[in-house]
Amino acid sequence: MLCAFFAQAQKHEFGFGAGGTNYKGDYTNDNFELKNYRPAVLFFYKNNITPAVGIRYHIMVGGIKAVDSKSSDPVYVKRDMSFKNVLYEGALQVEYNFLNYRSNSGRVTWTPYFAGGLGLFYFSSYSNSNALPIQPVVPVGIGLRIKMGQRWNFIAEAVARKTFTDLLDNVSEETYGGNANTLDWYFYNGICVSYSLYKVYCPKHFD
Numbered sequence: 001m002l003c004a005f006f007a008q009a010q011k012h013e014f015g016f017g018a019g020g021t022n023y024k025g026d027y028t029n030d031n032f033e034l035k036n037y038r039p040a041v042l043f044f045y046k047n048n049i050t051p052a053v054g055i056r057y058h059i060m061v062g063g064i065k066a067v068d069s070k071s072s073d074p075v076y077v078k079r080d081m082s083f084k085n086v087l088y089e090g091a092l093q094v095e096y097n098f099l100n101y102r103s104n105s106g107r108v109t110w111t112p113y114f115a116g117g118l119g120l121f122y123f124s125s126y127s128n129s130n131a132l133p134i135q136p137v138v139p140v141g142i143g144l145r146i147k148m149g150q151r152w153n154f155i156a157e158a159v160a161r162k163t164f165t166d167l168l169d170n171v172s173e174e175t176y177g178g179n180a181n182t183l184d185w186y187f188y189n190g191i192c193v194s195y196s197l198y199k200v201y202c203p204k205h206f207d
Contacts, residue, residue, distance in 0.1 A: 011047065011048050011196075012045070012046075012047065012048075012196065012197040013045070013047075013048060013054070013153070013196045014044070014045055014194060014197075015043070015044050015045075015046070015153075015193060015195070016041075016042070016044075016192065016194075017041065017042040017155070017157075017190045017191060017192030018039070018040070018041050018042070019039075019042070019189050019190020020037035020038060020062070020188070020190065021037070021062030021087065021186055021187060022034075022036050022037050022038075022064065022187045022189075023036055023064035023065075023169070023184065023185070023186045023187070024184065024185040024186070024187075025066075025166070025168055025169045025171070025184035025185070026166070026169050026171040026182075026184075027067075027068065027076065027081075027169050028066060033066075036065060036066050038062060039062065039063065040060060040062025040063070041060070041062070042058055042059070042060040042061075042188070042190060043058065043060075044056050044057060045057050045058075046095070046194070048102075048196075051097065051100045051103070052096060052097050052100070053094065053095070053096055054094075054097070055092065055093070055094055055095075056095055056115075057090075057091075057092055057093075058090070058093065059089070059090050060087075060089040060090075060091075061087070061088055061089075062086075062087050062089075062186075063085065063086050064084070064085050064086075064087060064168065064169075064186055065082070065083065065084035065085070066082065066083060066169065068080050068081050068082060069082070081171070083169045083170050083171070085123050085124060085169070086123070087121050087122070087123050087186060088122045088123075088124075089122075089137060089161070090119055090120055090121075091119025091120070091137065091139055092118060092119060093115050093116065093117035093119075093139055093159075094115070094117055095113050095114070095115045095143070096114045096115075097111045097112075097113045097145065098111055098113065099111035099112070101145060101146075101147050102147065109146065109147040110145060110147065111144075112145075113142065113144070113145060114141075114142055115139065115141050115143060115157065115159055116139065116140045116141075117138070117139050118136070118137075118138055118139075119136070119137050119139065120134055120137065121163070122135075123135070123168060135163055135164060135165050136163075137161045137162065137163050138162040139159045139161050139162075140160055140162065141157060142157065142158060142159075143155060143156060143157030143159070144156045144157070151196045151197075152195060152196075153194045153195075153196065154192075155191065155192040155194060156190075156191050157188075157189070157190065157191075157192070158187070158188075159187070159188050159189075160185060160187050161186045161187065161188070162183070162185060163184050163185060163186065164183060166182065166184055167184070168184040
């Protein structure tokens with residue numbers, strides 16, 4: 001029982017999330033369109049190094065699509081093209097909590113956080129022989145974490161993904177209305193539930 005007083009903060013955390021992925025590129029005239037959201041799921045493990053900083057390793061699967069016939073731009077409606085793709089992402093993400101929401105004082109039970117990292121993603125459909133299906137990606141965004149009891153957490157986040165390719169939508173050439181000078185982005189917005197594990201340290205004289 002005495003060992004309970006030496007329980008460290010929740011160091012290891014496992015979570016599952018669901019939400020939506022979206023895309024910005026040659027089908028959207030570099031605009032963000034809500035109607036293009038597709039379902040996505042996310043699994044992660046997080047190592048809480050300090051109360052403020054944690055390193056998250058995650059896997060995400062989500063779809064992206066766009067249809068010219070549903071565009072608000074008459075130029076795209078006339079082009080009448082469409083695409084859909086499935087993205088598989090693995091990334092390392094550093095998260096910084098602005099508040100110590102895991103403090104035993106109980107006065108703070110939530111915190112906004114900043115997230116940034118580096119990863120790789122694979123897109124399942126591409127038509128350009130010069131495009132590699134596995135590409136680097138840089139996730140950057142914000143989130144909100146709420147402590148629910150000693151071990152459970154509720155998380156909401158919105159994270160943009162900067163890619164280094166213009167071929168997520170298979171459109172790059174000017175003849176198809178594309179712009180090879182702009183790179184595509186995709187986004188994940190979702191909610192997660194996570195479970196924290198305690199690491200308990202017992203001094204020898206309490207064994």
